[in-house]
Amino acid sequence: MHERPPSAPTGTEVRRRELLKATVATGGAAAAAPLLSSAALPEAQAATPPPAAVPVALRVNGAEHRLTLDPRTTLLDALREHLHLTGSKKGCGLGQCGACTVLMDGKRVKSCLSLAALAQGRDITTIEGLAQGEQLHPLQTAFIERDAFQCGYCTPGQIMAGVACIAEGHAGSAQEIRDWMSGNICRCGAYDHIVAAIQDAARQVGRGG
Numbered sequence: 001m002h003e004r005p006p007s008a009p010t011g012t013e014v015r016r017r018e019l020l021k022a023t024v025a026t027g028g029a030a031a032a033a034p035l036l037s038s039a040a041l042p043e044a045q046a047a048t049p050p051p052a053a054v055p056v057a058l059r060v061n062g063a064e065h066r067l068t069l070d071p072r073t074t075l076l077d078a079l080r081e082h083l084h085l086t087g088s089k090k091g092c093g094l095g096q097c098g099a100c101t102v103l104m105d106g107k108r109v110k111s112c113l114s115l116a117a118l119a120q121g122r123d124i125t126t127i128e129g130l131a132q133g134e135q136l137h138p139l140q141t142a143f144i145e146r147d148a149f150q151c152g153y154c155t156p157g158q159i160m161a162g163v164a165c166i167a168e169g170h171a172g173s174a175q176e177i178r179d180w181m182s183g184n185i186c187r188c189g190a191y192d193h194i195v196a197a198i199q200d201a202a203r204q205v206g207r208g209g
């Protein structure tokens with residue numbers, strides 16, 4: 001259990017709190033480069049002309065967006081590169097790390113594996129759309145209170161997956177949370193604090209064990 005010191009926050013602590021709040025609210029300001037670079041395309045594939053762009057209408061965080069995209073564009077790339085919602089991170093691009101997790105019609109999906117064109121007509125929620133104005137989601141607040149991250153790269157995906165984990169009724173115990181959050185990797189090893197934050201938020205909304 002991670003306990004907060006009883007003394008008043010120092011100036012450094014206040015600044016750190018502001019940084020933490022920015023990270024959980026928007027996924028942080030740092031541009032995220034892919035962790036794995038694409039392998040060079042085979043010559044024949046590189047010479048193949050791209051398919052014609054198609055119109056794609058996306059509803060993200062309650063706002064409608066009309067884009068014209070290569071039909072192969074992933075939802076993650078549409079969010080990050082076309083809508084400039086960079087909170088969702090590209091870790092592996094292969095569905096293995098969970099950094100890109102968003103909600104689609106309330107269910108968690110790995111946006112690096114979802115095609116933007118197939119997300120039309122769905123309600124997409126990203127980390128930028130979780131707070132209600134200045135009011136953070138209970139899980140965002142719990143992440144701050146529990147210091148549930150270090151570098152913050154995995155945090156947006158952890159929070160979106162955690163919101164879904166609670167809504168699914170899979171937050172009854174620490175072990176259950178670990179099992180149902182196993183698709184979200186944290187290279188900093190902040191798992192104990194992430195689980196504690198999810199337990200806190202689950203209890204707050206009456207879905208904890």
Ligand code: FES
Pocket residue numbers: 089090091092093094095096097098099100101110111112113
């Ligand atoms: Fe790793 Fe999507 S970027 S699962």
Ligand code: FES
Pocket residue numbers: 148149150151152153154155185186187188189190
């Ligand atoms: Fe660094 Fe999770 S906080 S990867």
